Amino acid sequence: MAKRIGMEVSIAAAEAVKQANVDVISAYPITPQTHIVEHLAELVANGDLDADFFCVESEHSALSVCVGAAATGARTFTCTSSQGLALMSEITYIASGLRLPIVMIVSNRTLSAPLSIWNDHSDVMSIRDCGWIQFFVENGQESYDHVFAAYRLAEENSVLFPVIINMDGFILSHVIEPIELIEQGKIDQFLPPYQPVHQLHPDHPVTMGAFALPAIFAETKKAQEEALRSSMPKIIETWKAFGDMSGRYYHPVETYQAEDADTLLVTMGSYGETASVAVDKMREAGRSVGLVKIRLWRPFPFDDLKKATLHAKQLVVIDRAISVGACGPVASEVKAALYGNDQRPSVYNFVAGISGRDVTPSDFVKMVDKAEIEIAEGNKEGFEIYGVRG
């Protein structure tokens, strides 16, 4: 096993981008994404990374540069948070519609208003439907690892989609922890240079992003939708290959003490490990509780989620964003996955930890307690924002 090195998670992510040997980086600084791009700018300026770093005046331009660069066949990277992602949103749809294999880390942060720099998932939920493959990671190692998996997957001929790696702002981005770095030789084998099938090139002119009349638009969207859905086997294959190389295996949905559990916590992102500590506590107290963690947010792993949860009596879904006027976005998806089954668990939904409010293992225990009581009393599809005063 490689030596574990202590470093900030943002720096580890930037090191992964360097090791992925990107050609073009374009980004605009915003808290809490800043350390990633600062480190990359330094690597490029010092000559440690042979890439073009484009300083731009906004995130809209940052992603636009990536779109142009990726269209020419460059391996491109960008990174943002919160309002920055909101400003990019127009271009996110264009990047996926043009099937450009850009990789973006979103260091997740709350969207204004009120203004908040802290973590939640409202930023990425605002572009939920933009057609990118979307991962969530739960620790520093996963943040590092997923950069390689993301590029290999994105550039796969049968995939060709941009990929977002969601990495909780501050809770992950600003933490120093041990990271196992992978040797460059192994990375180079896992991730050979990008060979674009279609390329903007003056010698071989093509049109990308053409106008579509109603007569062809729906067909184009159907092709995109089918391609995204059918990327699932490639996603699984990519994680398998990554596991064979690194020893760390990842799956669309992962479980902990879940097989025989009556009650399952369902989480996404950095909640996963803290929730597992809560599960250990509840198991020690003799309670039948387990954990289901969603790693792949798009394409949504409906079948895997069903397989992991259908046997349970109740699910306690913890969202880190609100679809105002509905419920948590993860809970919506979970309910949709289960709806077609006659025998299905109740789904109790908490929104917790928005704007970075601390969520401890005992908070998870309290949420399970509350959900079990509410469900026993007949409130089988409850929704509430956890821990709100007044």
Added chain:
Amino acid sequence: MIEIRFHGRGGQGAVTSAELLALAAIEEGKYAQAFPSFGPERRGAPVLAFCRISDQPIKIRANIYEPDLVVVLDASLLKVVNVAAGLKPEGILVTTSSDSPEKVKETLKIKNRLGVVDAVKIAREVLGLPITNTTMLGSLLKASGLVKKESFILPLKGRFGRVAEKNISAFERAYQETILIQ
């Protein structure tokens, strides 16, 4: 798992202390985690930083409410912040102060073991600046034996480059001069 909470004022290096401690522990092959109380950085305002050290992978990602160790980088905080909040009964508190340990103990009204060193004086004399982060790490080490002294050398060199030697001296002097009382 050992949990450490650092109290300082913005600009004094509480976050750096937590980071260096985690790096030293990781250097020894342990698992560790260090993070600030996230927020806009404000020079002079009371700030917190946290560190966890364990022989097993650390899974918890939440602030520390019941620390095993508390480190205070600024004596003025002893009267304005409840620095001993949640400190475990067997936990240790180390602080900078020009007062005697007995007097500090009286101010804090705690029964815990206490380590006191005049880190500001040491930092002024050795570094020429009243920045107490590396100095207080020496004090913490004396009080807790949490990691080996040598394990700090690489992280200190990595962080401070040319002024690493001075920081190592300040660290060493605080280690020698810290007075521990029950």
